[in-house]
Amino acid sequence: MTLTKNNYSRAARLDSLRFNKLHGRLLWGSGLGWAMDAMDVGLISFVLVALPQSWGITDGSKSAIAAAGFAGMAIGASVGGLIADRLGRRQVFAFTLLIYGVATGASALAWSVGALIALRFVVGLGLGAELPVASTLVSEFSPPRIRGRMIVWLEAFWAVGWTAAALIGFYVGDPHGAFGAAGWRWALVVGAVPALWAVFVRRSLPESVRFLESKGRFDEAEQVVEAFEAAGHTSRRGAAHTDPVPDAAPAADVANAGEEFTPVRARVSALFTGGMARRTVAIWAAWFCVNFAYYGAFTWLPSLLVKDGIGVTKSLGYTLIITLAQLPGYACAAWLIEKWGRRMTLTVFLIGSAAAAGLFSQAHTPGPIIAAGMLLSFFNLGAWGALYAVTPEIYPTSLRGTGAGWAAGFGRVASIITVLAVLPLHKAVGTPWVFAMFSAFFVLGAVAAWALPEMRGKALKES
Numbered sequence: 001m002t003l004t005k006n007n008y009s010r011a012a013r014l015d016s017l018r019f020n021k022l023h024g025r026l027l028w029g030s031g032l033g034w035a036m037d038a039m040d041v042g043l044i045s046f047v048l049v050a051l052p053q054s055w056g057i058t059d060g061s062k063s064a065i066a067a068a069g070f071a072g073m074a075i076g077a078s079v080g081g082l083i084a085d086r087l088g089r090r091q092v093f094a095f096t097l098l099i100y101g102v103a104t105g106a107s108a109l110a111w112s113v114g115a116l117i118a119l120r121f122v123v124g125l126g127l128g129a130e131l132p133v134a135s136t137l138v139s140e141f142s143p144p145r146i147r148g149r150m151i152v153w154l155e156a157f158w159a160v161g162w163t164a165a166a167l168i169g170f171y172v173g174d175p176h177g178a179f180g181a182a183g184w185r186w187a188l189v190v191g192a193v194p195a196l197w198a199v200f201v202r203r204s205l206p207e208s209v210r211f212l213e214s215k216g217r218f219d220e221a222e223q224v225v226e227a228f229e230a231a232g233h234t235s236r237r238g239a240a241h242t243d244p245v246p247d248a249a250p251a252a253d254v255a256n257a258g259e260e261f262t263p264v265r266a267r268v269s270a271l272f273t274g275g276m277a278r279r280t281v282a283i284w285a286a287w288f289c290v291n292f293a294y295y296g297a298f299t300w301l302p303s304l305l306v307k308d309g310i311g312v313t314k315s316l317g318y319t320l321i322i323t324l325a326q327l328p329g330y331a332c333a334a335w336l337i338e339k340w341g342r343r344m345t346l347t348v349f350l351i352g353s354a355a356a357a358g359l360f361s362q363a364h365t366p367g368p369i370i371a372a373g374m375l376l377s378f379f380n381l382g383a384w385g386a387l388y389a390v391t392p393e394i395y396p397t398s399l400r401g402t403g404a405g406w407a408a409g410f411g412r413v414a415s416i417i418t419v420l421a422v423l424p425l426h427k428a429v430g431t432p433w434v435f436a437m438f439s440a441f442f443v444l445g446a447v448a449a450w451a452l453p454e455m456r457g458k459a460l461k462e463s
Helices: 010-016 021-054 059-087 089-107 113-141 144-173 180-190 194-204 209-214 218-231 251-258 264-272 276-307 312-323 326-336 342-361 366-393 397-429 431-450
Strands: none
Touching: 010 209, 010 218, 021 059, 021 089, 021 113, 021 144, 021 180, 021 194, 021 218, 021 276, 021 312, 059 089, 059 113, 059 264, 059 276, 059 397, 089 113, 089 180, 089 194, 113 144, 113 209, 113 366, 113 397, 144 180, 144 312, 144 326, 144 366, 209 218, 209 397, 264 276, 264 397, 276 312, 276 342, 276 366, 276 397, 276 431, 312 366, 326 342, 326 366, 342 366, 342 431, 366 397, 366 431, 397 431
8 A cells, every 4th residue: 555645545544534525425426326226126026016917927927027137136246346346436336327227217118028027137237236336435435433334324225215116116106096007117217317327426426545546546546535635624633543554665566566457267266265265155145145035025025915915006005114114224223333333233133134024924914014014124124234334344455346246246146036936935835934934044144144254443454
């Protein structure tokens, strides 16, 4: 790492700052992109309720449409993380918003199940790459004492987007509503908004200082740090509590090293070497279990309620109410993650999710269904916040995008499996056993979470 003229590294100077308006702009700019991602993922669960009314499709076709999106997300997350470590976090973030925004708008014009499946796959490519890249970008700018909280608040925008999806689904996507059987098309038109937001991201958000330094772009990195320092009115004396870094190699040598190309296989293999292996296995297991239970439950929740005898309009309304509990879950996790730490917060919220899924499995009337569903939203989305907070923290800068992306990509494999399995399983054994299975996966996720290292208050590792 190179030295600044006052013998403090740029990373240390960033870590010493208080939260300021540029942190806020980064959080809001990334968060609104995150909300649009959630809106797109959420919309498909409501579209799948409406499509049988419009096209008369089978459960198998519905599962294939959902699975195509998650297949794209699995590939997008893995490739996006690799590219982000090569080309930059901001560049990839903006490009992924553009991809899935345009593809979602095009999905509104789908003329057949096959066309919708193909377009949802493209949408998934953008969605999958965006989330781990955005969390990595925000994590690399966040001071250690509030880094977990900032990532949870970033993840809290998911609740905003999913609530927007529930509102759109209820008022626009309902085949019995004002827009009729074509309402799902208008719902997807709204999902094209991220394509416009990509312009803001590309022009207004900073590139990661740690990434710029890793590529030898020191002048750009210095400009970004100075802008953040000026925004916080922080003098160099404000960084005096950090430890000076040792003398670094000459800038030219670092720059040349930064431009070396690391093959994909070597980069992924590095996730399983030395001290990385245990944390990689644990984080992948946690991502797999959380994805399986969350997407299995919430992708199919409106459809399962309909299959259990609740009308389409009521099922959309119940889902909207259940969704509202997501934001308090994030708020609670954001407070606890700097009090209890990442590992404890994630574990407790996953155990709470398991208990809520168990209660839902025994709920048969509207009151208990809504109450158990709200508890599931509260705990599950709080767990998501903690999971996104800890994932980029456990890897060094050179592997951070790759590590976060491949963890998310492995988790998306579980999403594909669960959206294909839930409807056949529900037909065979019913709602109680489906949610009992989700409860078991949450428990397994909690076990994996407990094996992760605790990163509360620690500086990000550079190499």
